[in-house]
Amino acid sequence: MFDGFRLDHIDLGDVSLRVRHGGSGTPVVLLHGHPRTHTTWYAVAPRLAARHTVVAPDLRGYGRSTLPPERSGQPEGSGHPDAPDAPGHPGRPDHAQSSKRAMAGDVVRLMNRLGHDRFAVVGHDRGALVAFRTAMDHPEAVTHLVVMDSLPVIEHLERTDEVFARVWWHWWFLGQTDKPAERVITADPDAWYTTPGPEVIGAENHADLWAALRDPAVVHGMCEDYRAGLGVDREHDAADRAAGRRVECPAMLLEAVRDDLDIHGDPAKIWAPWLRRPLRHRLIDSGHHQAEEAPEQVSAELIDFLRDEAP
Structure with a gap:
């Protein structure tokens, strides 16, 4: 898995990220979704590495990157034990330590640390x-944006109805604080999470995923991601929309045909007001976890899109 890639823990000051990086050429960062780690890209990253320098981190709160403590104000030093020099990131009442703004800042600092001032960014699901x-x-840093099976948080929340709440109920469950989801999930993670076997998603990817899912600190970090999503992330989207800010770079949406991103209607039309340029929209013949289920098609679409000159 990731033959020719380097695995590092990179200290960014307040967090440390576990990062896999390799290849050569124009840089692209791959961001995993829930509940995966960076190893979800194991079949895509090598395909990109012949043309691109590929960087795939565990997001903060996931995998082996710095995890938030369980209580606001918990002392520093709560980094993952596999990264003992990483400081813990104290939790905040508004869960802003797990906001997408904080994670985006991590991405820019990480890429700068690796020597990349401008780069493409590809994200799946929460990524x-x-x-x-x-x-x-950070419009000055991003040359291309690719989103996979996702819409801006505010677009989901403003369209919430009975159907969305019933099908995407995990957003509300994971976001609870008075009755934390962690207690239910960590009691029996094998019953809670259903994933394909190692013969489908790769033995090392499967092992890495399940090491994370059975770690109570990772489960807490993932819940904090959703708590931020229901509050501070929505506020950031609302402020951008009110100010008329849009994505400046070329953008592409990869939509899995056996998923339900169209629960609110045509996702391309929902994305359009957030973009300065026309959206490239491609359908991927897979279920939700595109990088694992259709790596050849995903890689081909990414290579074709990233071939275009950066603005």
């Missing part, structure tokens, strides 16, 4: 929210 926020907050 797509981080990719979008990176393009919005």
Whole structure:
């Protein structure tokens, strides 16, 4: 898995990210979604590496990157034990330590640390929210934006109805604080999470995923991501819309045909007001986890899109 890639823990000051990086050429960062780690890209990253320098981190709060403490104000030093020099990032009442703005800042600092001032950003699921926020907050750094099976948080929340609440109920469950979801999930993670076997998603990817899912600190970090999504992330989207800010770079949406991103209607039309340029919209013959289920098609679409000259 990731033959020729380097695995590092990179200290960014307040957080440390576990990062896989390799290849050569114009840089692209790959951001995983929930509940995956960076290893979800194991079949895509090598395909891109012949043309691009590929960087795939665990987002803060996921995998082996710095995880938030369980209580606001918990002392420093709560980084993952596999990264003992990483400081813990104290939790905040508004969960802003897990906001997509904070994660986007991590992405820019990480890429700068690796020597890349401008780069493409690709995100799936929750990672797509981080990719979008990176393009919005740091337009000078992002050359191309690719979002996979995702819409801006505010677009989902403003369209919430009985159907969305019933099908996407995990947003509300994971976002609870009075009755934390962590207690339910960590009691029996094998019953809670259903994933394909190692013969489908790769033995090392499967092992890395399940090491994370059985770690109570990672489960807490993932819940904090959703808590931020229901509050501070929505506020950031609302402020951008009110100010008329849009994504400046070329953008592409990869939509899985066996998923339900169209629950609110045509996702391309929902994305359009957030973009300065026309959206490239491609359908991927897969379920939700595109990088694992259709790596050849995903890689081909990314290579074709990233071939275009950066603005």
